[in-house]
Amino acid sequence: MAAHFFTLSIITLSLFVVASSGELESELVADLLTLQAESKSGVIHLDDRTVSKFLTSPRTPRPYSFLIFFDAANFHDKPELRLRELRREFEIVVSSFITNHNSSNTKLFFGDIEFRESQSSFQLFGVNSLPHVRLVGPSAKSLKDDSDVMDQGDFSRLAESMAEFVESRTKLTVGPIHRPPALSKMQLGLITALLLLCLPLVAKRIFPGETLLHDPKIWLSGAVFVYSFSVSGAMHNIIRKMPMFLVDRNDPNKLVFFYQGSGMQLGAEGFAVGFLYTVVGLLLAFVTHVLVYVKDATAKRLAMLFTLLVSFWAVKKVILLDNWKTGYGIHGFWPSSWN
Template identity: 35%
Template sequence: MRAVLGLALLLAIGAAAAAGDEVDRLLALQKRHGGVIELDTKTAQQLLGGKSRPYSVIIVADAKDLRSQGKLKLGQLMADFKLVAKSFAAEHAGKPAAGSVLFARMEFSKAKDLFGRMGIQALPYLARVPPSLAIDEGGALTLNKEDVMPTSSYPWSAETIATWVLERTGVAVGEIKRPTLVSTRLMPILSLAVLGALGFVGFHLYHASFMRHTFLYAVGAIFIYWFSVSGGMFNIIRGVPLVGYDQRKRQSMLFMQGQGQLGAEGFIMGSLYTTVGMAVAALIMVAPKVKDPNTQRVVAYGIILVAFMAFRMVTSNHLWKTGMSTDWYLF
């Protein structure tokens, strides 16, 4: 009986040692790839295969062909995911918890079969493979709903991912340390240098002769007006594309029917608004300076015609987009 118990104990110790060696090997692999294991068919089997494993695996799905789609923000997701992995490694370095959670990335062109096995049909996708999930080689990899991060809160920041990892694994990621361009030691020196440079430049600009010309301020005011009525800040904040693409006609488009508006359309409408304003200014400031009455009359009517055409283009676009015509009131 003692011999049987001793043999069982030796087998258990050997299995634990083998599992520990495998975890160390995977941690070394993860470190070589910058904190995130790159999955292919072979690596996925080594990492996930078997009836169970002594660690959880956090997997993020990626597709290089979709990186250009701004709404998905896959590039930012990969950067934040890698930041979480590095923060976890730094927090638990040399501790038993270091091998309790592993981080992996699967790219579609290299792991198509894994996408199919996990039933991934859309991105973004972030999931946890629990230690107790039995995974056969080439078999389906079905996860519970709770182990797949909901997309309702997307885009996910590094802090959001870290909180979710803690909820699903019970292991804290630790403080998210975002890389800075300048070290904290150099920050005071750099701040003083920037302030000094700004003061130097500002002093010389204030005393520069060209800063006394009102034409410069007039052009600046017109540009600010044009940029504001064009919705420039809205386009920047919301990431509105400059042009769209019609999948049916396979061609780019500047105008979009309906309530939506592309960036180029906003700038075109803003240019028309600015044209009307400039025409009014020219009618007040330029036309009266023409000495010949006949020429003055032609110039004034020409300015009015330009303003009318610009205004007409705006109302025509409004009718095309909304179906509501503009009522004309003449007094």
């Protein structure tokens, strides 16, 4: 009889603990949903108290994951960190996730922690450099060792990279990224009205052929710009949202303009290679369209020698950079009859 009573007591106590734990988890999720709804961007602002309430105090596994953006307002004026831009991209990911899931998802929440307000939380996570994004999974006991850190090289594609990071670490799908339009309806209306007002003045100059578009120098400059824009990979940088440079992980005061590795190309190295290609192209255009009209043979020879030397130097620099970046070498081969 006593054994049955003891067993019944254990079962009752276990059910009470499970029920209490379930109620506590439901309360935490409800509180998070309330904070998310109160936030204009959907980002829940965390501090030392709420980090303890939602992450360190609850038993694992927690019923939710947390993607956290670590911020420092006093570093917003440092352009190399790009904290303002990355914070906006983080908010775009949050709003896109909430919109795609109709505000009904309770498995993933988004938060931010500010350094001056929550230095203890920064130490708890082991954050010593910015930018920093970290995903705390349901089973993470140690916020420093058991959470996933987004690699700084992945920030190059901004919101898309953050969404891929979430999807690769969880079983959740962020969905399409919804970016706000570049111009509001009022701005579009003002621009349209301005164009309509200027249309008669523009037409008055177009028909007599007195516009800049009738100037051959403008077309020449445009052709050079298009060529340079194309060979520098600028379109790739715009589509992939590649940064011009990165901050060195080992030395935050040092900037990285050339990234070694074939998986990513920074904007600075693309423009450097594009400049070298443009130099060679302009020299070739000079030889074929200008130098042919020079009558002095000595001047022609000197100009050709200069063109060859500069072109050889530029192409060699491109080859060396490609070899350093990808590890692939470019070798010349003589005709077999020359051996």
